[in-house]
Amino acid sequence: MSDDRRLGVLRAIVEDYVQTREPVGSRVLVERHNLGVSPATIRNDMAALEDAGYIAQPHTSAGRVPTDKGYRLFVDQLSTIKPLSSPERRAIQHFLEDAVDLDDVVDRSVRLLAQLTQQVAIVQYPSLRRSALRHLELVPLGDRRLLVVIITDTGRVEQRTLELDEALDEQVVPELRARLNATAAGRRLVDLTEPLARLEEAFAPADRALVHRVITVVEDTLGEATEERIVMAGASHLARSGTDFTGTIRPVLEALEEQVVLLRLLTEMADDSAGVAVRIGHENRHAGLAETSVVAAGYGADGNAVARLGAVGPTRMDYAGTIASVRAVARYLSRILAG
Template sequence: MLVLRAVIEDYIRTQEPVGSGALTRGHKLGVSSATVRNDMAALEDEGYLIQPHTSAGRIPTEKGYRYFVDKLATVVPLSKAQKRGIRSFLSGSVSLDDTLRRSAQLLAQITGQVAVVASPSLARSALRHIELVPVSTVTLLMVIITDTGRVEQRTIIVADRPGDAEIAAIGSHVNAISMGKSLRRASADVHASAQEEPAGTSRALIEAIAKVLDEMATQERTSNLYMAGTSQLAHGQSADMNVIAPLFDALEEQVVLMKLMTTLSEVTQSHGVGIAIGSETHTPGLLNASVVTSGYGQSTAGDEDDDATGSSATGSEPVAFVGSIGPTHMDYATTISAVRAVARYLTEVIANEEDPDADPDGAA
């Protein structure tokens, strides 16, 4: 296994087949070159290495990378200076969207790969406040603010709009029964409260609000994606267009990418992140690529009996993900450390959105 780790580390660094002589010279393995050759042959027989040409050295297989990531890779946490650099760069953001955009740019710079950051999903967010703003005699603007700092606007058209004082009272009533709940739970509770109202303008408006919340919960199953690093990956020293071209095609399929990275972020694997290598992505364009991702934030929305299946949120699910996509010979140690660091910072940001009085620099 020491030989396997040495082969993979050398191949990640050089992208050239690794021979026994280079391993003996470059690593203190404590054995002869002949023993290393025998070990490499055994690793090839077991499917961890492959010899691309008869006279060439060996390169890792997908199985080899998986074992390396799970058992052999040594991930060194980012230094305090690096963490301060991340915090300094991201703390200059003017909004949550700006923070997410900067996070993607920063992660791409650190790894030299494609960085993908998803905005917090409305479906996993808890409601903080709803504002009703009269716009015309038949139109209101409904502003929805979540605990993750996301702001959405929807237009409500009613045949007979209540007066301003009544609208304000309805807004207070809806906030009282919605605060801290998921969109779906809030929709159900608001709809139930409407049934207690006598037929009229107030009931019609409350039902319209419930409908908006339900539509948002139903339709919002994907988030905005912030992506960076495609150019530097394409022009990097190790760029292989046979690998890069299909990867770029896969990046265009954002729904597929969202599903893959969301699933990975929910299942923590090695080193506190989710990792899919090659065929594990179940995506044709990523057969020669690896994906490293981590969830950030934590859902606080109360979702008891959230859907017809009776599933409920436990509060342990991340609200979104941050990840890096690159060739299978990526520098896993650096990528894992960077993804974890950015995810932790974004979790702090989301926590501070939930608590406006929190100290943004209080977390380590």
């Protein structure tokens, strides 16, 4: 739709409906918005918008409400996203910087996002498969046991214990630790296969069995997919939005409880946009989310997204505010992981 005036009418309908939850009539538009045209012209514009599927009349003699198609056009036409205030930005920074470890960072992020958006917040844990190795530590636990500690650039710490067939030569451990860190630090699994293979060949034949075991643990750990999970907060906000759903909120809650559904959705949204992506209503392929909108963004160190976070709520949401909050939390979280 290229008619700027009708886009202005649609924008006014969306903003009023988001604020009031009430269908919007032509008289209200005239009273609340300076659209610069007569009531008759507004009625004609509303009729055109309805014919095009951007708004609908829920009941006879009622005003109009936006459809999924109308919300999509509204979001696509958002030229500016209202910035967070300075106090809001400082609050985000201080709240997240006080975190003590990755689990605390994720927990704080999801609670903060739920509070800022007044929606359900979801945060995906950083994936090991998309993380780079920051540091590797080898700790002998006796003659035949070795603890392998893997620390990623996202702050994840994974520990694996090796049970050895032969007594551990502790003189080899410092050299192996140093060479592994020099070879693997800062690299992702996809870039490590050949360097690690060459590293194994650099050791004496008698030590290669141990080197091979440690390298295999590193590769297997960084290649794991089973650890991917979602943390969620703010489900109680859905109760206050109950009237926004045609039936009950039960299908929405059931969908949110399915980690696989949310992980698939976030993965699909990563393909939608390199920045903040928005899925509206039936654009969400899971039936339980057909009356919701999802706003999501990636986060990670050095501009490389290792996971995503977002907000889920009814299609009648403050899109500009939600997009701003999701983007801000993702940026602050990325800075912390890069720190």
